[in-house]
Amino acid sequence: MAAHYGCGxxxxxxxxxxxxxxxxxxxxxxxLIDIRPLAELSGISVxxxxxxxxxxxxxxxxxxxxxxxxxxxxxxxxxVVGGPQIRNMATVGGNIANASPAADVVPVLMALDAxxxxxxxxxxxxxPLDGLILGPGRTGLAHGxxxxxxxxxxxxxxxxxxxxxxxxxxxxxxxxxxxxxxAGLDGDGRLCDLWVVLxxxxxxxxxxxxxxxxxxxxxxxDDLLRAAACAAARDCAPIDDVxxxxxxxxxxxxxxxxxxxRAALASAQAGDPR
Amino acid sequence: MSKVLISxxxxxxxxxxxxxxxxxxxxxxxxxLGLTGTxxxxxxxxxxxxxxxxxxxxxNACLLLAVQCEGSRIVTIEGLEDPDGGLHPLQTAFMQxxxxxxxxxxxGMIIAAKxxxxxxxxxxxxxxxEAIAGVLCRCTGYQKIVAAVAAAADQMSQKRDGQ
Numbered sequence: 534m535a536a537h538y539g540c541g542x543x544x545x546x547x548x549x550x551x552x553x554x555x556x557x558x559x560x561x562x563x564x565l566i567d568i569r570p571l572a573e574l575s576g577i578s579v580x581x582x583x584x585x586x587x588x589x590x591x592x593x594x595x596x597x598x599x600x601x602x603x604x605x606x607x608x609x610x611x612x613v614v615g616g617p618q619i620r621n622m623a624t625v626g627g628n629i630a631n632a633s634p635a636a637d638v639v640p641v642l643m644a645l646d647a648x649x650x651x652x653x654x655x656x657x658x659x660x661p662l663d664g665l666i667l668g669p670g671r672t673g674l675a676h677g678x679x680x681x682x683x684x685x686x687x688x689x690x691x692x693x694x695x696x697x698x699x700x701x702x703x704x705x706x707x708x709x710x711x712x713x714x715x716a717g718l719d720g721d722g723r724l725c726d727l728w729v730v731l732x733x734x735x736x737x738x739x740x741x742x743x744x745x746x747x748x749x750x751x752x753x754x755d756d757l758l759r760a761a762a763c764a765a766a767r768d769c770a771p772i773d774d775v776x777x778x779x780x781x782x783x784x785x786x787x788x789x790x791x792x793x794x795r796a797a798l799a800s801a802q803a804g805d806p807r
Numbered sequence: 808m809s810k811v812l813i814s815x816x817x818x819x820x821x822x823x824x825x826x827x828x829x830x831x832x833x834x835x836x837x838x839x840l841g842l843t844g845t846x847x848x849x850x851x852x853x854x855x856x857x858x859x860x861x862x863x864x865x866x867n868a869c870l871l872l873a874v875q876c877e878g879s880r881i882v883t884i885e886g887l888e889d890p891d892g893g894l895h896p897l898q899t900a901f902m903q904x905x906x907x908x909x910x911x912x913x914x915g916m917i918i919a920a921k922x923x924x925x926x927x928x929x930x931x932x933x934x935x936x937e938a939i940a941g942v943l944c945r946c947t948g949y950q951k952i953v954a955a956v957a958a959a960a961d962q963m964s965q966k967r968d969g970q
Contacts, residue, residue: 545872545875547870548870548871548872548875549852549867549870552831552852552869552870552871552872553851553852553870556850556851565828565872567872567874567875569875592864615852615941616855616940616941616942617865617919617922617937617938617940617941618852618855618858618865618866618867618919618941619852619867619941621861621864621865621866622866622867622870622871703940704937704940704941705853705940705941705943
């Protein structure tokens with residue numbers, strides 16, 4: 534159907550971004566293809582690989598019993614999106630495709646090294662989530678390509694992800710800054726398996742590569758975490774907007790990153806509930 | 808754009824109507840079906856006064872197309888009724904606790920609260936606050952709304968346990 538209607542068609546999932554864009558005149562598709570009835574895309578399965586269907590709602594991620602312990606960051610990311618009404622409709626796939634720089638679950642999925650599967654008239658392909666989002670509202674998906682699912686390997690034991698969203702209020706808020714960190718400690722007490730992903734501070738969620746380089750293989754002292762946070766603040770390219778100034782965003786990154794690293798390590802150590 | 812036939816199940820009744828595909832559920836409820844208890848405000852999913860229950864889950868009617876809701880059970884504020892025919896305990900509690908000032912957010916608040924209590928009959932105040940976080944109130948400061956929801960939960964639990 535998408536191939537038939539070409540560029541004049543958009544997929545409608547939860548509609549919590551698309552309908553608003555249409556109402557504001559930002560998008561004007563001639564046709565909407567309602568994909569919500571595709572129930573087979575709404576499931577979540579948890580094993581050595583975790584698969585989240587593109588139509589899984591944020592509410593279903595938030596309430597999934599398996600996302601406690603080292604994957605708790607998925608719940609933390611999902612539960613701060615909008616409010617209950619939004620979370621009952623908004624889908625993870627839609628959130629990725631909408632490509633807001635401030636997307637909440639995306640940094641967590643990036644830190645989990647997730648891949649997305651996409652279906653088009655020419656077939657199925659898989660690509661890393663890291664690099665799929667190109668800028669505000671833009672992804673590497675081709676016209677008519679349908680995101681069908683997101684998958685990641687369960688992090689090895691001793692590695693966890695944590696997430697923090699900074700904003701002016703606790704609900705119905707778009708992040709001023711959000712941070713996802715994946716980390717563990719090796720046998721020597723040194724940081725390993727390290728991802729630092731920053732959201733709302735660049736045209737798309739970004740890895741703080743110089744912060745990662747400073748932290749990897751080092752022992753996580755307070756001084757090192759502070760220095761890495763400074764580096765991360767320099768790694769990002771925030772703008773001034775109604776929610777926060779660029780300067781304040783850098784300040785938030787600098788102050789909050791050590792906290793998120795420590796939380797990831799604590800979660801890694803605590804492990805998963807039996 | 809030409810109209811399509813839509814069949815919507817609202818508060819237990821099925822309504823057959825013709826509407827253009829771009830019409831929101833909110834607009835159809837209010838303008839076609841006269842169910843004006845569900846309010847209209849931001850039309851962006853930010854204020855929650857348009858909240859309805861869709862298959863038991865609280866959602867913003869302004870962000871749903873009416874055509875998407877065929878085959879689903881919709882409950883609006885008009886559909887809340889005690890099995891005995893009187894007011895729903897939530898409605899009574901809101902009045903008794905002074906939780907209503909201008910009244911505009913109240914249908915949204917009650918629907919959100921009903922969605923909560925249907926799944927979690929004994930929520931803490933913190934959980935209540937999270938459940939109503941998608942409905943904005945400019946008048947009350949939320950305190951009495953939370954108290955009313957908690958009181959309704961108690962009342963409903965007692966009634967259930969008493970049976």
